[in-house]
Amino acid sequence: MKVNFLKIIIFSFVIFFLLIFWLGLKKDNSYNTKNLIGHRISSFQLPSIHNNDLISDEVLKQNQFTLINFFASWCAPCRIEHQYLIKIANQNKNVKILGINFKDKKINALDFLSKLGDPYNFVAEDPDGKASILFGTYGIPESILINKELNIIKKIIGPIDQKQFEEILKLTQ
Amino acid sequence: MLSNIGSILVLLILSLSLLIIHNAYLEIKTNNQLIKKRIYNLSLFQTTFTILSFFTLILGFIYSDFSIVNVYENSHTAKPLFYKIAGTWGNHEGSLLLWINILVLFSYLFLIFNQQHDKKFRLYTLIFQNFLILGFVIFLLLNSNPFSSIYPVPLEGLGLNPILQDPALAIHPPLLYIGFVGCSIYFSAAIASILSEYNGKQFALSIKSWVQISWVFQTVGITVGSIWAYYELGWGGFWFWDPVENASLLPWFAISALMHSIMVLEKRNSLYEWVIILCLSTFILSVTGTFLVRSGILNSVHTFASDPSRGLYILFFLSLMIFTSLIIFFKKRKKENYNFNSNSKETFILANNWFMVFFLATVLIGTLYPIFLDVLTDIKVSVGPPFYNIVIIPLVIPFLILMTLGPKFSWINSKKEKLYKTLYVLLGAIIINLFLFYLFGNYGLYANLILIAATFLILHSILDAKKSIKNKKRFEYSRIISHLGFGLLVFFIGINHQHSVETDFNLKIGETKILNNYELFFENIKIEQNKNYKSVVGEFKITELKKKNIQYLNPEIRIYANPETLTYEAAIKSKISSDLYLTMSNVSRSDFYNIKFQNKPFMIWIWISAFMIALGGFVQLLQKKNES
Numbered sequence: 110m111k112v113n114f115l116k117i118i119i120f121s122f123v124i125f126f127l128l129i130f131w132l133g134l135k136k137d138n139s140y141n142t143k144n145l146i147g148h149r150i151s152s153f154q155l156p157s158i159h160n161n162d163l164i165s166d167e168v169l170k171q172n173q174f175t176l177i178n179f180f181a182s183w184c185a186p187c188r189i190e191h192q193y194l195i196k197i198a199n200q201n202k203n204v205k206i207l208g209i210n211f212k213d214k215k216i217n218a219l220d221f222l223s224k225l226g227d228p229y230n231f232v233a234e235d236p237d238g239k240a241s242i243l244f245g246t247y248g249i250p251e252s253i254l255i256n257k258e259l260n261i262i263k264k265i266i267g268p269i270d271q272k273q274f275e276e277i278l279k280l281t282q
Numbered sequence: 283m284l285s286n287i288g289s290i291l292v293l294l295i296l297s298l299s300l301l302i303i304h305n306a307y308l309e310i311k312t313n314n315q316l317i318k319k320r321i322y323n324l325s326l327f328q329t330t331f332t333i334l335s336f337f338t339l340i341l342g343f344i345y346s347d348f349s350i351v352n353v354y355e356n357s358h359t360a361k362p363l364f365y366k367i368a369g370t371w372g373n374h375e376g377s378l379l380l381w382i383n384i385l386v387l388f389s390y391l392f393l394i395f396n397q398q399h400d401k402k403f404r405l406y407t408l409i410f411q412n413f414l415i416l417g418f419v420i421f422l423l424l425n426s427n428p429f430s431s432i433y434p435v436p437l438e439g440l441g442l443n444p445i446l447q448d449p450a451l452a453i454h455p456p457l458l459y460i461g462f463v464g465c466s467i468y469f470s471a472a473i474a475s476i477l478s479e480y481n482g483k484q485f486a487l488s489i490k491s492w493v494q495i496s497w498v499f500q501t502v503g504i505t506v507g508s509i510w511a512y513y514e515l516g517w518g519g520f521w522f523w524d525p526v527e528n529a530s531l532l533p534w535f536a537i538s539a540l541m542h543s544i545m546v547l548e549k550r551n552s553l554y555e556w557v558i559i560l561c562l563s564t565f566i567l568s569v570t571g572t573f574l575v576r577s578g579i580l581n582s583v584h585t586f587a588s589d590p591s592r593g594l595y596i597l598f599f600l601s602l603m604i605f606t607s608l609i610i611f612f613k614k615r616k617k618e619n620y621n622f623n624s625n626s627k628e629t630f631i632l633a634n635n636w637f638m639v640f641f642l643a644t645v646l647i648g649t650l651y652p653i654f655l656d657v658l659t660d661i662k663v664s665v666g667p668p669f670y671n672i673v674i675i676p677l678v679i680p681f682l683i684l685m686t687l688g689p690k691f692s693w694i695n696s697k698k699e700k701l702y703k704t705l706y707v708l709l710g711a712i713i714i715n716l717f718l719f720y721l722f723g724n725y726g727l728y729a730n731l732i733l734i735a736a737t738f739l740i741l742h743s744i745l746d747a748k749k750s751i752k753n754k755k756r757f758e759y760s761r762i763i764s765h766l767g768f769g770l771l772v773f774f775i776g777i778n779h780q781h782s783v784e785t786d787f788n789l790k791i792g793e794t795k796i797l798n799n800y801e802l803f804f805e806n807i808k809i810e811q812n813k814n815y816k817s818v819v820g821e822f823k824i825t826e827l828k829k830k831n832i833q834y835l836n837p838e839i840r841i842y843a844n845p846e847t848l849t850y851e852a853a854i855k856s857k858i859s860s861d862l863y864l865t866m867s868n869v870s871r872s873d874f875y876n877i878k879f880q881n882k883p884f885m886i887w888i889w890i891s892a893f894m895i896a897l898g899g900f901v902q903l904l905q906k907k908n909e910s
Contacts, residue, residue, distance in 0.1 A: 127601050127604075
């Protein structure tokens, strides 16, 4: 009887371990920030690219919705998503767009905006990319949609495409 | 062309495995005393084909045959020859082929070197070893074939990750594989021993050298990996408690326990069951480690390009191994009562084993806990040095003391020896520690106790060495060397841990920085063009203020072209008493360089002590060879 008990314990232990390994394999291990949804963004204060003003989270409280978009002139996918940002700016006045210029040179960024159009209501600069870490970004382009209470409603990793563009419009109606 | 030859060879290994299993199984049923010549021949063919297949792959790398996917993905024509060859095992598929090579080679050597042992035991070992070979060959063919070809043939390869282009890393994997995969042979032998109801003492004799070989290779392999991390990763640390480093420690603890308890089985014909459990768990832990590393379930510096189907296969095979061995073990186990005197060597060896199991359990929990938590609750945590320091450090103290006392006792029952000599040694250790305390300044209670215990072991080992040389007790050398090595290792790690100086700052060319005892002058940078990389070399002049001792250090930033990667090479000046360690990295869009400067006492001695531990095992192997 005693031996059987021992056997059962050992076998269940082994099965438990192997099961966890198996579940671990099936789990998507890639980095995602889904768990950030519903949380308030952390406070920030960044210099504007246009003048000496400081842009902070306080400013965003006046907007119904804010789309925070991380971009750079050197980033090719940013160019692709740019048309959707312009569409959003034109079609939905509930949303204000804050661009955060990530690890970029000011001249190049301004050049980028003058050539491709400027959908941003505010553009802040983050030359060494340190402030962007606070937002949980890990590469660009990345966008975060927040509401009036500064809570994250949606997070988009990678360029905004047609589907995500439609979803943003729906969420901000 | 090479890819076809390779694939054919792998298929031949597979069919030979099946043939060997079939023939060996038939052979068990016959009453012959000797094993048929045919089985030896099959095994020899298998070994030859396996080695040939590995050479085929090496040739593919040497001649940059990019029709082989594996060569295309991991090599480049501009790579130096040495790294082309090392690239063969620097990737998942190639290393799996190396793994199979070791399985096969050990299988053959075990067969021919154990002719004096029972036929049934040897045949069962051969059968189970070939099941293992079969399992890994199928894995290789299913989704990790190093000989897969591509068409059209690419003109140029993608290159080997530059961080792997390092001599220490070229030898680190083969050493570890011999260590880890070498365990397979006594995994098979343990199952064979249960099935053939083999005598415990004989079993111990048959596997002892194999345990020693794999232990020596594991120890050296882990040390070389640690040296590589110190030189290459540029943090100046040598052990990070990274999950994959831990995965390599797990079998090492099991095998170290086995190294000790196998002596009890050999000398006293006792602990049979426990030795079997250790044999089984050493290889099971090795495969578990492989699973953790190759499946991508862990994130670490060792991450291979991960592929869930690989993980699934290894997990499946691991489960098969565990359940087969558990079922056979429980079905055939023989109950045994242990009755050891508390003042016998056996008791101390058991104590060693309990400590090893404790360390193993600690590291296992620390490594698996984050995975479990992530799977069950979605919370991501990482377990780092603080956990291991808290749990392991206090126990190192009694461990060291028992390690010192244990060898003084004899088998079965020791006569009451005069202990006052040992007390003198302990007193000596305390005095030395007081002196060190005075010299280096304050450190905590644990550090004091650890240094005392380590010094105790060192002094005692030195006295033992003197005695055994005088009495010509040569069989004691190996134990003394290994134990002395361990004492020194703990001692130097302790001092190093307490007295390393580390600073981090930004500096421009032409600037000087003064740090307690050192003056650091950033003279210049120069650009060098090498065969497969370009490097930015910093020129630093470091003056030791008290002694006016001047040294030049040249840390590098390397820009590799294929694949395009930046690596930071530390500049290290090793001296007997300490290492100066300097790394630099560029700060984007400024003239500043980020400098990390460290002064680490006795670094070189940590490596020497670790090698000394392995040397002990090696000496034992040599002595055994001379005896026979």
